[in-house]
C-alpha cells in the first residue's frame with residue numbers, strides 16, 4: 285500500500301497492537317469529526333497519557349487494545365462537547 289506521497293508504507297512491527305477500544309466502529313458518525321471532539325474521550329494519566337472511550341469503560345484493560353486514537357473518525361455514539369468525565373490520574 286502506498287502513502288500520500290506515493291511511497292510504499294512501512295509495515296508495522298510484529299508487536300504492534302492496533303488500538304480498538306471504540307464503542308462503535310470509527311467512521312460511523314458525523315463526517316469530519318474525530319474522537320478528540322467527543323465528550324466521551326477520557327485521558328488516563330500515569331507516566332504516559334492513555335486515551336480511552338468513556339462509553340466502553342466496562343471493556344477497559346491496562347493494555348493498548350482498549351485504547352483509542354484521538355484522530356480516529358467519530359463513531360455513531362459521538363457527542364460534541366467538552367470532556368465531561370474527569371481525567372483519571374494515576375497514583
Ligand code: SF4
Nearest residue numbers: 307319322325337359
Ligand atoms: S467518537 Fe466518542 S463515543 Fe465514539 S469511540 Fe470516539 S470517544 Fe468513544
